[in-house]
Amino acid sequence: MDEDGVCRRCGERLVCIDIDPSETEDFAKSLAALASQREVKADFLGFQEWLERNGPFDAVIDAANVGLYNQKNFSLFQLNSVVNGMRQMSRSNKLPLIVLHSRRVKSGPADAPNNKKLIESWRRAGTLYATPPGSNDDWYWLYAAVSCRSLVVTNDEMRDHLFQLLGTSFFPRWKEKHQVRLTFSRRGPAFHMPPPYSRVIQESEGGSWHIPTLTGDDIEAPRQWICATRNTIRASSRPPLRLSQVGW
Ligand SMILES: [Zn+2]
Structure with missing residues (x-):
């Protein structure tokens, strides 16, 4: 092929085979219901409200996965190269939504002065969402991508327990049409778009x-x-x- x-x-x-928009809407609702049970309800509700105010986005980035891919330590430099690459591909030149656990926003590599500046610039642009302590950020990026009908950038195979809760009738079809995967070379990231x-x-x-x-x-x-x-x-x-x- x-x-x-x-x-x-x-x-x-x-x-x-296209996905019916009403199916996507139903899936977003059931995803929100599941996430509200599994996560602290008020936290997830807060995220939904934030998304209403700041969205929609053309793409959502599973930032922990992207920043750790082929790296020993979380790399904000690598994450930034993917953020910029997705922005260039966006028709509206809009920054993608970056979903990242709060501990990676507050400590470790995030403490370096350049990285602090970068994180602050994403915050000011309304494009970074730091998920609260104790949260599973997978619920957040997945819900954002489904409800915004956007692409999601991650190399996560989406096979662990959380994704198994989502069933096999809709989720695998959605994933095939929306997941952007990455490889990296010296020239930077290469984006593998959905077929x-x-x-x-x-x-x-x-x-x-x-x-x-x-x-x-x-x-x-x-x-x-x-x-x-x-x-x-x-x-x-x-x-x-x-x-x-x-x-x-
Ligand atoms: Zn043939």
């Missing part, structure tokens, strides 16, 4: 079938698809399906 989801073997395009097609078994207009064979989250591994086509399709005798693997 190429990046647009066109099969290199049969030339057919993979389809994109413009859906990774599900599907039949294309011309009658080929495409079947994803890898459902893992490894950014570097090419996703393999099986392309099943018939050379000619006749009513009386259907030739057997031909199977071939196509790299992403």
Whole structure:
């Protein structure tokens, strides 16, 4: 498959299954209800109000994950490179929402003078939300991204206990369409945007079938698809399906 989801073997395009906006709204509501049970209710309510005042955002950053990715110590420099990269990609040139636990805002690398300035500038711009002591920041960035219908930047595979509470009917589809993942090189961050097609078994207009064979989250591994086509399709005798693997 190429990046647009066109099969290199049969030339057919993979389809994109859209998410119904009302489904997203329902999911945001159930997410808020769950988060209010698991977190200190007043804290989460305070965040919802803050988001009403300061949002919406085009993108939300899981800042702990981004700042720690491939780093021993939390790196505000790395986080800032991702914040700026997302701003450049935003149509409105708006800064993304940075969700970060308060302990990372108050101590450690945040104490360095340059980092203090950076954090202060994000605060003044209304783009940093420091989640309160004792909170699980995953609830906060996830709720913000779902309710703003925005992208979320994280390499978190979203498989731990919290995400398992969200069920399998809507959340995996939402994640596929909204998660931006990152790799880093000397030139800075590379953004891996959600694909413009859906990774599900599907039949294309011309009658080929495409079947994803890898459902893992490894950014570097090419996703393999099986392309099943018939050379000619006749009513009386259907030739057997031909199977071939196509790299992403
Ligand atoms: Zn094909």
